Amino acid sequence: MIFAQTLDGAWKLRRVGSKSAFKAHVPGSVHLDLMRAKKIEDPFVGDNEFAVSWVHECDWEYSRTFEADPELLKGNRIFLECEGLDTFAQISLNGAPLGATDNMYVSHRFDVSKKLIPGQNELKITFQSPVNYVKPLLEQDPLHSPGDSLPGASYTRKSPSQWGWDWGPKLPTSGIWKPIRLAAYSIARIDDIRVQQKHGRSGSVALDVLVTLERYKRTSCGIEITLTHPDGHVEAKHCKAIGANAKRSINIDKPELWWPNGYGDQPLYTLEASIICDDRPLGTLKRRIGLRTIRLEQRKDNHGRSFTFIVNGVKLFCKGADWIPADQFPARVTEEHYRHLISSAAKANMNMLRVWGGGIYENDVFYDLCDEYGVLIWQDFMFACSMYPVNKEFLANVERDVGHNIVRLRDHACLALWCGNNEMEWFLADRWGGDKNALRRKQYSKIFHELIPSIVNKLDPATAYWPSSPASHQPFDKPNDQSSGDGHYWDVWHGRLPFTAYRTQYHRFMSEFGFESLPSYETCKAFAGGDDLNITSYVMERHQKNSAGNGLILHYLAQTFRMPKNFEMMCYVSQLLQAEAMRYGVEHWRRHRGRCMGALYWQFNDCWPVCSWSSIDYYGRWKALNYAAKRFYSPIMLSVCEEGAHAQIHVTNDTTEAAKIEVRWSLERLDGKVIRKSKIKTIIDAEQSKNLADLDFSDDLIDDDIRQAVLVHELLVNGKHASIGMTSFVPSKHLDLPATKIMVKPKTDENGAYLEVTSEKTARFVWLAIPRHDVIFSDNYFDLPAGRKVIVRIDGAVSPSALSKVKAFSLRDSY
Numbered sequence: 001m002i003f004a005q006t007l008d009g010a011w012k013l014r015r016v017g018s019k020s021a022f023k024a025h026v027p028g029s030v031h032l033d034l035m036r037a038k039k040i041e042d043p044f045v046g047d048n049e050f051a052v053s054w055v056h057e058c059d060w061e062y063s064r065t066f067e068a069d070p071e072l073l074k075g076n077r078i079f080l081e082c083e084g085l086d087t088f089a090q091i092s093l094n095g096a097p098l099g100a101t102d103n104m105y106v107s108h109r110f111d112v113s114k115k116l117i118p119g120q121n122e123l124k125i126t127f128q129s130p131v132n133y134v135k136p137l138l139e140q141d142p143l144h145s146p147g148d149s150l151p152g153a154s155y156t157r158k159s160p161s162q163w164g165w166d167w168g169p170k171l172p173t174s175g176i177w178k179p180i181r182l183a184a185y186s187i188a189r190i191d192d193i194r195v196q197q198k199h200g201r202s203g204s205v206a207l208d209v210l211v212t213l214e215r216y217k218r219t220s221c222g223i224e225i226t227l228t229h230p231d232g233h234v235e236a237k238h239c240k241a242i243g244a245n246a247k248r249s250i251n252i253d254k255p256e257l258w259w260p261n262g263y264g265d266q267p268l269y270t271l272e273a274s275i276i277c278d279d280r281p282l283g284t285l286k287r288r289i290g291l292r293t294i295r296l297e298q299r300k301d302n303h304g305r306s307f308t309f310i311v312n313g314v315k316l317f318c319k320g321a322d323w324i325p326a327d328q329f330p331a332r333v334t335e336e337h338y339r340h341l342i343s344s345a346a347k348a349n350m351n352m353l354r355v356w357g358g359g360i361y362e363n364d365v366f367y368d369l370c371d372e373y374g375v376l377i378w379q380d381f382m383f384a385c386s387m388y389p390v391n392k393e394f395l396a397n398v399e400r401d402v403g404h405n406i407v408r409l410r411d412h413a414c415l416a417l418w419c420g421n422n423e424m425e426w427f428l429a430d431r432w433g434g435d436k437n438a439l440r441r442k443q444y445s446k447i448f449h450e451l452i453p454s455i456v457n458k459l460d461p462a463t464a465y466w467p468s469s470p471a472s473h474q475p476f477d478k479p480n481d482q483s484s485g486d487g488h489y490w491d492v493w494h495g496r497l498p499f500t501a502y503r504t505q506y507h508r509f510m511s512e513f514g515f516e517s518l519p520s521y522e523t524c525k526a527f528a529g530g531d532d533l534n535i536t537s538y539v540m541e542r543h544q545k546n547s548a549g550n551g552l553i554l555h556y557l558a559q560t561f562r563m564p565k566n567f568e569m570m571c572y573v574s575q576l577l578q579a580e581a582m583r584y585g586v587e588h589w590r591r592h593r594g595r596c597m598g599a600l601y602w603q604f605n606d607c608w609p610v611c612s613w614s615s616i617d618y619y620g621r622w623k624a625l626n627y628a629a630k631r632f633y634s635p636i637m638l639s640v641c642e643e644g645a646h647a648q649i650h651v652t653n654d655t656t657e658a659a660k661i662e663v664r665w666s667l668e669r670l671d672g673k674v675i676r677k678s679k680i681k682t683i684i685d686a687e688q689s690k691n692l693a694d695l696d697f698s699d700d701l702i703d704d705d706i707r708q709a710v711l712v713h714e715l716l717v718n719g720k721h722a723s724i725g726m727t728s729f730v731p732s733k734h735l736d737l738p739a740t741k742i743m744v745k746p747k748t749d750e751n752g753a754y755l756e757v758t759s760e761k762t763a764r765f766v767w768l769a770i771p772r773h774d775v776i777f778s779d780n781y782f783d784l785p786a787g788r789k790v791i792v793r794i795d796g797a798v799s800p801s802a803l804s805k806v807k808a809f810s811l812r813d814s815y
Contacts, residue, residue: 001189001283003071005182016059027331029175030060044608045527047542049169056131056172063124068116075184077216078116082108084178087158088128094121103157105361105401127174130158143387148545154386157397160358166546167612169328177331188215190285193273195411205255205291211246211273221277230256230267257312258290258413260351261374262635268371290371290413296464298473304483305473307508308597309416317654318598319633320352322512325359328607335365340620341605346373348626349633353377354600357422358384361405370414377414383421390443402455410460418456418465420448425468426479449475469511488512502585506595513585514602514613516549517578520621521568527609533567544611562733562815569814576765579628586632587639590652593689621774624781638715640727645697647711652689659684662716667697669709670738670762672786675700701729707736712785726783737812746803753803755792762786763810770802
C-alpha cells in the first residue's frame, strides 16, 4: 500500500423514504446514531427497547462526500476497503454501484480505480432491514430459532444474539460497524502471512513463513521478513517473491515460550513482512505470535475418553467462562473496555474463555489482549441453537466467513480450539426437528461434519476442530454424555435441582453451566428508578429475558438465604447465591482433576444492563461471582465437601511443581470459641488433587448446635498464607449469625492502599464498597472468621478521603 485515506468519522444518515438526514459517526450503527441525534431514547433504559423496535424494520442510508487525496490517485489500483458492514448493504460511489454485501463477519473490498474522481466524491451505503430480508425466507421454510429471539436469524450471517436471547434485547441493528477507508497500491499488496511453528526436541523452534501476494503489475519484487524478539532484538530475512508467494524459514535456537495464565509468562514475537521494489517498501503486514504447542488429547481411559488441552507438554485444567458480545452495539466497545474485561478474567485466575457461537468473531484487539494476558480461546464459529439452510448460496457465504476468520485468527497464541456451533448437535440427538429430524441431521452434517472441518483442515490444520458444544467423539452419539467430549449441565437452574446436584456430574470437560443473579444495585439504578427498583417490577422484568429467571432466583434464595430486607440487599444476596452455585460445581470438578479437565461457567460478561448469568455486569462491575472465581480458580485451592455433620478437606494443585501444604482447621462457634482444631502438613504433588482429611463432627454438632458453628479452614502454601474460609453444615438462612460490627482500617504501604478488615464475631460474605467509586478489591464477598484479620488491597489509585468512606456489610446485615 502506498497511501490510505480513512473514511471514518462524520457521515450522514437518513431513513430510506425520508428526505431529512442527520449527523452520523462511523464506525457505528443506526441505533447509536439515532441516539446521538436524539431521535430515540437509550434502548437500555426502562422499557425503551420496545419503543425503538421500528428501527430494525426500516431501511437506512449512510452517505458522505469527500475529496480524494491526490496521493491516493497515484496508485495503480485503488480499493474501498470495508472491515465490517452489518449486514445487507448496497454500496455506490458517485452514483455507480460497487456491489452488495450479506455477511457482517467478513471484510469487503471494492475496486474503485475507475470510479474515483479528482475532487468531490459521494459514497452511499444503503442497509436493508434484516427482519424484512428474512420474512419471505421464513414463509418458505420456518427454520427453528431460539424462543427468546426474533425469527429468521439463521438465514443470515449476522450476530444471532442481536435478534434477542434469554439475556439480551431484540435490537438487530445495521451499520458500518468497523473502519472503512480508501487504499492505493502500486505493484502488489500483501494478502496474508501464514506462520507454521516446528518445535524441535532440543527446544529450538523453526518458523516457516509463507507470504501471499495480490499482484497488480508484472514487476520483480522481494519480501523482507523481520522478526522482533520479546527483548527487542531484530533479525531480518530476505526472499524473492515467485508468483503470488514468498517463503522463508527462521530458526530460533533459544525460544521464549508462551504460557497460559498461571503457568508462566506470555512473551510475544512480532513478525513483519514488507514488499520491497527498487529498494522502496511498498506495503507491510504484521503478525504477533507466541511460541507454543497446543493440542487436544482424547485418549481412552478408565472413565471413557479424555478431553484435555495440553500446552507445551503440560496438561491444563482449563478454568474460565463463556464470553458473549460486550455490547449489543459492538461498534462502541473500546480497547479500554476490552482490556478491563480480559484483565479481569486473568485476575480471577482464568486461563480460558469460550467465545460463544451466538455472538460475533471479536475484534482483533480482543485476541491481542488474550495473547498478552495468557487467556486461551475456545472459538465457536457463529452458529447457535438454530437450524441453518444448506442451499448453495448460503454455504458459499458460510465458507467466506469461516475462511476469513480462520486466516485472521489462526496465528494468535491464545487460539486453542475451533468449535462448529453451540448446542445444535445435542438438540438434534434429542430428536429436535420432529418428523424432519433425519433431514435436519443430514443438513447439519453438511455444514459441521463436512464443510467447516474441511476448511479448518486446509487453512489451520494445527488447531483442533470440535463439531459442536456439547459433543462426543462420534456424531449424534450421546453428545452430552459424561464419558467423553464436553458437557453442558443445566439441571441446576432450569431443572431446579439443588447446588449439591453438581456433585453427581463427572463430565470430562464442563463447558457450560450457570446461575443467574441481579446486577449491582448501581447498575440497576442506571435503567430503573423509584418503585421499579423491585425484583418483580415492570421495568426489572423487562431487563430479565429468561421467562422463569426472577422466579428461579427467588426459588433458590428461599432454600439458601433469608429474605433480604430491601432491594439493595436483594442484589447483594442474589449475587451470593450465584457465587455459591458456581463454587459448588467448580470445586467438585477440580477435586476430580484428571477425570474432568475444564470448567467454563456461563457467562462471563453482559451486552446490556440486565439480570443474567454474568460474573461482570455491563458496566464492568465485578459481581460476587468474579471474586469467588478468583478463589475457586486459584492455582492451589482448598475445598471442603460437606454432608450432614461430615466434612472432607481437599487440596487441588494445578501448578507444575509440588508444594508444601499446611491446613489449619477449627470447628468454631459463631462467637469464635473453638470446639476442635488441628493442623495438617503434607506435600501436594504437581497437577494433583488430594483428600487430606475426613472429619466427623456428629458428636460436636448435636441438635441446635449445628446452627451455632462453622468449620474454619486456612491454607498455607510453602509457608505463605493462601486462603481462609468457612463451611457451614446448615443452609446460611438457618445459621444463628450474631450481629457484629466489621472494622475496616485504611492503610498504605509501598505497594499502595489496603484495608485491614476484622470482626469480633463471625461474619459471612463480607461485602466492601466505596460510595461513588467502582474499584476492584483483591478480595470481596469473603468469609471473616471471628477475631481474624483479612488484608484487602485495592487495584488502582483511590484518594484517602474515599478510603475513609469504605462501607462493609455482611450477610447478617441483609435481613
